[in-house]
Amino acid sequence: MADALAVINCSQLVTLAGARRPRVGAELRELAIIEDGAMLVRGERIKRVGARTEIEPLIEGDCEVVDAGGRVVLPGFVDAHTHPVFAGTRADEFERRARGETYQEIAARGGGIRATVRKTREASEDELVAVSRRYRNWFLRAGTTTVEAKSGYGLSVEDELKMLRAIRRLGEEGSLRYVGTFLGAHDIAEEYRARRDDYVRLVVEEMLPRVADAGLAEFCDVFCEERVFAVEESRRILGAARARGLGLRVHADQLSLSGGARLAAEVRAATADHLEHADAAGIAALKSADVQPVLLPCSVYALGATKYPAAREMIGAGLAVVLATDFNPGSSPTPSMTMALSLAATHLKMTPAEGVTAATINAAHSLRRGHELGSLEAGKLADFVIHDCADYRELAYFFGVEHAREVFVGGRRVFSRGAARLQDGV
Numbered sequence: 001m002a003d004a005l006a007v008i009n010c011s012q013l014v015t016l017a018g019a020r021r022p023r024v025g026a027e028l029r030e031l032a033i034i035e036d037g038a039m040l041v042r043g044e045r046i047k048r049v050g051a052r053t054e055i056e057p058l059i060e061g062d063c064e065v066v067d068a069g070g071r072v073v074l075p076g077f078v079d080a081h082t083h084p085v086f087a088g089t090r091a092d093e094f095e096r097r098a099r100g101e102t103y104q105e106i107a108a109r110g111g112g113i114r115a116t117v118r119k120t121r122e123a124s125e126d127e128l129v130a131v132s133r134r135y136r137n138w139f140l141r142a143g144t145t146t147v148e149a150k151s152g153y154g155l156s157v158e159d160e161l162k163m164l165r166a167i168r169r170l171g172e173e174g175s176l177r178y179v180g181t182f183l184g185a186h187d188i189a190e191e192y193r194a195r196r197d198d199y200v201r202l203v204v205e206e207m208l209p210r211v212a213d214a215g216l217a218e219f220c221d222v223f224c225e226e227r228v229f230a231v232e233e234s235r236r237i238l239g240a241a242r243a244r245g246l247g248l249r250v251h252a253d254q255l256s257l258s259g260g261a262r263l264a265a266e267v268r269a270a271t272a273d274h275l276e277h278a279d280a281a282g283i284a285a286l287k288s289a290d291v292q293p294v295l296l297p298c299s300v301y302a303l304g305a306t307k308y309p310a311a312r313e314m315i316g317a318g319l320a321v322v323l324a325t326d327f328n329p330g331s332s333p334t335p336s337m338t339m340a341l342s343l344a345a346t347h348l349k350m351t352p353a354e355g356v357t358a359a360t361i362n363a364a365h366s367l368r369r370g371h372e373l374g375s376l377e378a379g380k381l382a383d384f385v386i387h388d389c390a391d392y393r394e395l396a397y398f399f400g401v402e403h404a405r406e407v408f409v410g411g412r413r414v415f416s417r418g419a420a421r422l423q424d425g426v
Contacts, residue, residue: 004063005041005382005411008052010073011390013037015049016357016375022292022320022365028354031392032375037073041382044410049376068386071405072394074356075376076145076383077337078363081273081294081324083183084139085132085166086153088119090330103303103331104255113153113187116329120153120163128166135327136176138335140415143404145383146177148249148324148367150221152186157206160184164216175414177383179367181249182211185222185229185237200233204240212244218368219270220244223251224260231259238267247368249294253278265289271322271366275309276300283310287317292366294322295358297343299332311348321350322366323358342399352393382411 013034018027038055040047048055059065093106093115106112120128139147149167154160164180171178184207185200192199211217220241224234238248247270252260254274261282264272272278272286273294286293295309314321323340326332341355350358364374372381387395387403395403407415 002062002064003043004061005066006038006055006059006063007041007066007068007073007384007386008038008056009070010037010039010052010068011035011070012072012392013039013049013376014072014074014356014392015377016075016361017049017377018375020371022362022370023357024318024320025315028315028321028357029351031353031356033392039073039376039384041411044381046376046378046380046382048378066386066406070390072387072389072392073376074143074385074387074392075360075374076385076407076409077143077359078146078367078369078374079139079144079324079327079335079337080148080271080322080363080366081150081296081326082147082335083150083152083326083328084135084147085128085149085151085163085170086116086120086329087123087128087131088116088329089333090115093330097304112330114190116153117155117187117190121156121159125162125166128163129169132166132170135335136170139176140407141402141404142336142338143385143387143407144176144335144337145385145407145409146179146364146367146369146373148181148219149178150181150183150186151217152183152221155184155187155189157202157210160207161210161214161216164211168216175409177409179219179369180217181219181221182208182217182241182246183221183223184208185234187223187228200229200236203237208240208244212246217246219247219249221249221251224263225251225255225258227255231263234260234263235267238263238269242267249273253282257282261286264291270368273324274299276305276307278309280313283314283317283319286314287319292320292322292362294324294366295344295348296324296326296332297347298334298336298340299326300347301343302332302334308347311344311350315350315354320362320365321354321358322363323355324363338395338401338403339399341396345396352396355396356392383409388417
């Protein structure tokens with residue numbers, strides 16, 4: 001395989017070059033597009049980007065040339081909130097919701113997260129890896145090259161470790177990048193329902209030390225909701241995680257105005273995720289602490305809900321908004337970032353450009369990867385996608401379509417729709 005790669009004949013090379021920090025305000029709409037662009041890659045990294053007329057004369061020697069065919073080339077999507085490792089499905093609950101039951105009613109009857117916990121506990125680590133390869137391939141087909149990957153369907157010491165080891169193994173296979181997040185505080189384990197204080201102690205005193213000592217996660221998340229983990233419980237878990245050197249993320253104000261956004265600001269978390277019920281005070285608190293909001297419109301859509309997060313208010317407040325899929329077996333069973341882009345345009349009233357920025361460079365910064373991923377600039381890792389369209393706005397406009405034609409991670413082709421197969425053979 002050639003060590004050098006040239007991508008030419010791009011209708012739009014969407015570089016997102018710019019400030020080396022998360023983008024805010026009008027910056028969200030500045031995509032730094034090069035019309036009729038081209039790009040040189042050496043090894044895993046981008047060597048140069050520019051107009052085709054500038055790049056083509058530099059092609060020499062043993063260099064593979066990829067003709068984009070007048071298509072759009074973007075950085076790979078960075079999906080900064082996913083739950084990509086689990087056993088079983090919840091298709092039965094999907095049908096029950098269609099018949100009128102709510103997500104909360106199903107959870108109260110033993111469904112929801114607890115249903116997936118039971119199935120995930122029964123699966124071996126090898127079985128989890130095997131089934132999760134299917135979902136990994138879905139991400140790649142959708143043009144995603146990096147995912148933040150949460151545990152949270154084990155809810156016991158050994159099962160949480162099992163999930164995180166599976167996430168690490170999937171990342172080591174090389175086609176999709178995984179950033180591990182410990183989410184032992186996803187729900188109260190069934191066997192601790194009458195002893196919630198004991199479960200919080202288990203997370204703090206047993207799970208977190210084992211996760212940190214094994215280096216299995218970069219972040220810790222907590223589902224901050226009165227019926228799940230109240231603010232004080234969440235604060236205790238997040239404080240223990242910080243003491244162990246983990247970055248912080250918070251499921252905040254999803255089902256109610258629980259105080260999650262204000263807590264995320266108080267502990268200076270990297271992100272506050274969901275935020276469907278966040279109010280003006282919560283948004284102001286996030287801004288004061290430079291917390292990035294991660295908005296998840298696919299989960300609102302999939303639950304049949306109508307209250308979407310206030311994206312325009314957040315952008316107006318100067319927050320560095322992120323978009324993600326919330327891929328999971330219950331409330332958002334989609335790996336499609338382009339579906340998130342479409343919902344962001346139709347329901348969050350974000351422009352297509354704002355959506356692209358939120359799904360690439362801003363998402364990368366939320367994972368401490370902004371210096372390596374999220375834009376197409378010299379020196380960065382060559383994670384990029386050739387999309388089968390001539391204008392980047394079509395990604396959100398034509399929804400329900402897999403636009404990605406070829407996907408490259410570290411300069412290596414990992415998916416080609418023309419070849420109709422994934423390049424790593426799984």
